[in-house]
Amino acid sequence: MSALVLRAGRRSFRVERRTLWLSAILLGTILALGFVGLCYGGATWASPGEVLAALTGAADSVVIVEWRLPRVVAAMVFGCALGAAGAIFQTLTRNPLGSPDVIGLDAGAYTGALFAFTVLAGTSGQLAVSSVLGGLLVAALIYLLSLSNGLSGLRLVVIGIAVNAMLQALNSWIVLRADLEVAMAAGAWNAGSLNGVDWADLVLPLPILAGLLATLLVWFRPIQQSTLGDAVAATTGVGLDRLRLMMVLIGVGCTATVTAVAGPIAFIALAAPQIGRRLARTPGVALLPAALTGAVLLLTADLLAQMLLSPESLPVGVVTTAIGGCYLIWLLTQEVRRR
Amino acid sequence: MTTRLRARELTLSYGERVVSTKLSLDVPDGAFTAIVGPNACGKSTLLRAFVRLLRPAAGTVSLDDQQIAAYGSKALARSVGFLPQDPLAPDDIKVRQLVARGRFPHQSLLSMWSQEDEEAVTEAMETAGVSELADRPVQELSGGQRQRAWVAMVLAQRTPYLLLDEPTSFLDITHQYRLLTLLARLRDEGRTVVAVLHDINQACRFADHLVAMKEGRIIAEGAAADIVDAALLKEVFDLPCVVVPDPVTETPMVVPTHFDDP
Amino acid sequence: MISTETRPAPTSTARWHVAVLVGGFALLAAVAVVSIGIGAQAVPPMDVLRALVAPDGSANQLIVLEVRAPRALLAIGVGAALGVAGVLIQTLSRNALAEPGILGVSTGAGFAMTIGAALGGVASPAAELLVATLGAAGATLLVYAVGRTAPLRLVLTGVALSAVLSGISLGLRLMSPDVFDKYRFWSVGSLAGREQAPLLVPMLAIGLALVGALLLSRSLNAAALGEAVARTLGANIARVRLATLVLITVLAGAATAVAGPILFVGLIVPHVARRLARGSVPWLTGYALVLGPLLMLLADIGSRVLLPTGEVPVAIVTGFLGGPMLIWAVRKYGAGSL
Numbered sequence: 001m002s003a004l005v006l007r008a009g010r011r012s013f014r015v016e017r018r019t020l021w022l023s024a025i026l027l028g029t030i031l032a033l034g035f036v037g038l039c040y041g042g043a044t045w046a047s048p049g050e051v052l053a054a055l056t057g058a059a060d061s062v063v064i065v066e067w068r069l070p071r072v073v074a075a076m077v078f079g080c081a082l083g084a085a086g087a088i089f090q091t092l093t094r095n096p097l098g099s100p101d102v103i104g105l106d107a108g109a110y111t112g113a114l115f116a117f118t119v120l121a122g123t124s125g126q127l128a129v130s131s132v133l134g135g136l137l138v139a140a141l142i143y144l145l146s147l148s149n150g151l152s153g154l155r156l157v158v159i160g161i162a163v164n165a166m167l168q169a170l171n172s173w174i175v176l177r178a179d180l181e182v183a184m185a186a187g188a189w190n191a192g193s194l195n196g197v198d199w200a201d202l203v204l205p206l207p208i209l210a211g212l213l214a215t216l217l218v219w220f221r222p223i224q225q226s227t228l229g230d231a232v233a234a235t236t237g238v239g240l241d242r243l244r245l246m247m248v249l250i251g252v253g254c255t256a257t258v259t260a261v262a263g264p265i266a267f268i269a270l271a272a273p274q275i276g277r278r279l280a281r282t283p284g285v286a287l288l289p290a291a292l293t294g295a296v297l298l299l300t301a302d303l304l305a306q307m308l309l310s311p312e313s314l315p316v317g318v319v320t321t322a323i324g325g326c327y328l329i330w331l332l333t334q335e336v337r338r339r
Numbered sequence: 340m341t342t343r344l345r346a347r348e349l350t351l352s353y354g355e356r357v358v359s360t361k362l363s364l365d366v367p368d369g370a371f372t373a374i375v376g377p378n379a380c381g382k383s384t385l386l387r388a389f390v391r392l393l394r395p396a397a398g399t400v401s402l403d404d405q406q407i408a409a410y411g412s413k414a415l416a417r418s419v420g421f422l423p424q425d426p427l428a429p430d431d432i433k434v435r436q437l438v439a440r441g442r443f444p445h446q447s448l449l450s451m452w453s454q455e456d457e458e459a460v461t462e463a464m465e466t467a468g469v470s471e472l473a474d475r476p477v478q479e480l481s482g483g484q485r486q487r488a489w490v491a492m493v494l495a496q497r498t499p500y501l502l503l504d505e506p507t508s509f510l511d512i513t514h515q516y517r518l519l520t521l522l523a524r525l526r527d528e529g530r531t532v533v534a535v536l537h538d539i540n541q542a543c544r545f546a547d548h549l550v551a552m553k554e555g556r557i558i559a560e561g562a563a564a565d566i567v568d569a570a571l572l573k574e575v576f577d578l579p580c581v582v583v584p585d586p587v588t589e590t591p592m593v594v595p596t597h598f599d600d601p
Numbered sequence: 602m603i604s605t606e607t608r609p610a611p612t613s614t615a616r617w618h619v620a621v622l623v624g625g626f627a628l629l630a631a632v633a634v635v636s637i638g639i640g641a642q643a644v645p646p647m648d649v650l651r652a653l654v655a656p657d658g659s660a661n662q663l664i665v666l667e668v669r670a671p672r673a674l675l676a677i678g679v680g681a682a683l684g685v686a687g688v689l690i691q692t693l694s695r696n697a698l699a700e701p702g703i704l705g706v707s708t709g710a711g712f713a714m715t716i717g718a719a720l721g722g723v724a725s726p727a728a729e730l731l732v733a734t735l736g737a738a739g740a741t742l743l744v745y746a747v748g749r750t751a752p753l754r755l756v757l758t759g760v761a762l763s764a765v766l767s768g769i770s771l772g773l774r775l776m777s778p779d780v781f782d783k784y785r786f787w788s789v790g791s792l793a794g795r796e797q798a799p800l801l802v803p804m805l806a807i808g809l810a811l812v813g814a815l816l817l818s819r820s821l822n823a824a825a826l827g828e829a830v831a832r833t834l835g836a837n838i839a840r841v842r843l844a845t846l847v848l849i850t851v852l853a854g855a856a857t858a859v860a861g862p863i864l865f866v867g868l869i870v871p872h873v874a875r876r877l878a879r880g881s882v883p884w885l886t887g888y889a890l891v892l893g894p895l896l897m898l899l900a901d902i903g904s905r906v907l908l909p910t911g912e913v914p915v916a917i918v919t920g921f922l923g924g925p926m927l928i929w930a931v932r933k934y935g936a937g938s939l
Contacts, residue, residue, distance in 0.1 A: 102760075145928055155932075159927075159931055162923070165864045165924055166920050169920030169921060172789045172916075173913070175785050176785055180782050187771070187774070191772075191775065221446065222443075224440075229423070231392055232426050235416060235420065236440065238412060239412040266768070267764045270764075281431050283432030315772070319772075320768070321765060322765050322769055325762060325763075325768065326765055328761040329758060332748065
């Protein structure tokens with residue numbers, strides 16, 4: 001048997017051994033990467049001992065606890081949120097292209113940010129508010145346009161792609177007309193970055209994301225059931241309309257919250273579910289593997305973004321796309337070879 | 340015969356295209372009902388209305404004198420099980436996992452896997468004859484095995500009503516008869532079975548109640564022996580034929596003759 | 602079904618298609634004449650025709666012959682290339698959401714342009730053309746090598762590679778304002794001033810590839826029925842796939858090289874054409890050959906007249922023309938029928 005059954009009286013809980021192992025390994029990797037992230041920053045290394053001392057409170061270290069720790073925590077939680085959001089959207093639309101960055105949420109956030117950059121002063125507060133508003137408006141627009149006699153996944157993707165392309169055209173035009181300096185600042189914001197994230201930035205986002213992810217756990221079983229196709233899902237008791245609205249709300253909530261703090265970090269939502277699913281080989285939605293893979297991706301990317309051109313720090317989105325994409329291509333070549 | 344599941348004056352349509360108007364059908368309780376008719380006569384559409392996959396433009400479907408529109412999603416799924424024509428299993432799902440999905444309506448959002456769930460799954464797999472395949476991926480099964488795995492999923496739902504849309508298509512003749520025999524046995528155990536069937540002879544042999552449809556209307560219904568004759572076949576299928584007693588079961592057997600227009 | 606698609610279509614259907622196509626070409630010619638006439642210096646349609654048929658060297662005619670006509674020709678070539686490339690990629694991948702960009706064509710070109718600009722070697726329009734074409738071809742080859750076995754994998758690989766390349770080039774651009782500046786102008790596809798670049802080679806390549814696409818469309822018709830059926834019909838799937846990809850690369854690569862990335866034409870044209878073609882790939886290709894140029898010409902006219910202050914890049918016009926069209930089509934016909 002490849003499944004592990006935990007029993008408690010007449011109740012039991014069945015998990016696939018492979019999923020369990022994979023989750024444990026991914027979790028271990030996340031913690032290890034997080035620890036490395038605490039050791040390294042600003043082109044200097046701290047010894048593991050110093051980090052442990054700082055974490056346990058045995059020694060005071062502003063650098064580790066106030067600068068590096070929030071950044072590492074942000075990378076972990078944001079990675080999970082983006083991976084989960086991607087898994088939700090790809091399940092909802094039954095299409096690997098149905099991730100938030102493909103269907104226009106990121107482009108909408110960028111439009112909002114460009115507004116803040118070109119019309120307002122471009123402060124971080126304005127950026128957060130206008131980018132979230134941009135993303136939410138686009139999400140609502142796509143959702144409403146996709147509604148007609150229920151929500152169809154494919155229709156949502158196609159309309160998302162259409163809206164995305166229009167927004168991209170608009171965005172690149174604004175960039176074209178803007179001063180070079182403003183344009184470059186906007187371009188850097190659009191690449192997404194965890195530079196300078198501190199605890200104050202995370203006070204609101206962390207509880208919001210925790211709440212969203214917890215809600216997601218509660219809804220996990222109906223989401224999984226929905227992968228049997230609309231007809232079977234409905235006749236086995238899934239309220240599809242309510243479920244879909246719920247999924248959209250959670251997915252958009254996760255994406256928008258991350259974007260408000262770190263900008264649109266591209267590609268994790270698209271790649272993490274695909275990578276996670278291939279690693280776990282679970283049927284339907286591999287929600288947990290997707291979330292954990294997202295965290296691993298973002299942590300790795302953030303470390304590399306700091307190291308590659310140190311002491312300069314690259315926008316993390318540049319690295320997420322590069323390594324996530326390379327890994328996905330590698331996985332795909334492996335699949336080709338196996339057949 | 341008592342009925343608890345009934346359709347009254349249904350108008351069924353896909354968007355602008357109206358399939359049926361004023362369609363009424365009482366499903367006899369504890370019986371095997373077969374719906375037959377030529378392609379695109381609205382038999383699948385009627386079935387979809389019974390399981391609320393299609394909202395009628397007018398008219399009602401009721402179960403125990405309560406409209407099914409008023410049932411909660413899970414409540415209805417605990418009473419009426421449905422197997423669509425070509426269900427699509429997620430990648431990498433194993434037979435046991437697929438069958439376990441049939442327990443969904445019996446679970447709440449947070450409840451864990453119970454003893455009853457486990458029993459229902461084991462029993463369903465035994466009944467459908469897929470116990471040996473429990474750990475095989477559904478993708479790797481043959482057509483007949485896959486269909487039985489899906490039947491097991493619906494059985495695990497443990498519903499008094501079982502509705503199946505062309506469950507025998509893509510099966511070889513042995514598997515067709517095995518599946519129909521299984522459905523008849525479920526009827527004997529007290530369940531109500533409704534199936535859209537392609538083969539009129541199989542329908543005559545296994546069904547207690549036959550419903551013949553054409554162009555969205557019910558042309559005739561009743562016991563096969565009472566309604567199936569050459570005139571009905573001509574009217575419903577436009578098929579010239581003679582009807583003789585089945586040498587095994589004595590039920591009507593349709594033997595096509597020659598077309599007038601070669 | 603199969604028999605009607607492999608044998609010549611019944612004559613009445615064929616006649617209907619021919620009539621619609623002839624009407625389409627007439628409309629295309631009319632729009633081309635209008636497009637040539639419109640601009641800072643308006644030229645009446647009759648003068649346009651006279652300039653094309655019997656040039657006499659007047660100032661108006663010089664504008665027509667030196668600037669407007671080449672630009673219209675460019676729009677027609679780019680539109681046809683993108684439309685037909687879209688038909689090919691959607692038929693090949695059996696994914697109605699695929700467009701040439703999905704094979705990494707535009708990101709490959711963009712990546713090559715960024716590298717070229719960063720190294721400082723790309724100064725002349727001819728060099729730009731060459732670099733962009735090489736980038737597009739390289740990216741497509743890589744995507745094909747990894748994803749050739751299944752349509753879905755092809756799409757995924759294309760998206761992944763596009764992400765890698767755009768990530769790296771974004772990083773490079775953010776480090777150098779010069780490169781960023783150069784790229785932001787190239788990255789918004791435009792026809793303005795591009796008619797002055799050496800166009801003979803890319804237009805010739807597009808022309809040849811279009812002929813190739815028409816020749817290949819019958820085999821694709823068979824391939825569209827799925828691998829097994831196609832094989833029994835005698836189509837060599839592997840060869841058809843390879844040939845199709847080469848054509849897509851040439852078409853989309855050349856179009857991107859001359860005009861920069863232009864979204865949507867490759868996505869929306871096949872959708873509209875499919876409504877007319879009713880399941881036949883050869884007719885689909887024919888319709889794309891008319892609709893692509895038509896859309897580009899209209900967008901180009903739009904790019905010149907929409908704003909009084911100056912030109913809007915044509916890629917932005919196609920974006921705002923194609924987006925609502927696609928949304929309307931999805932809502933009207935449903936996504937499943939795309």
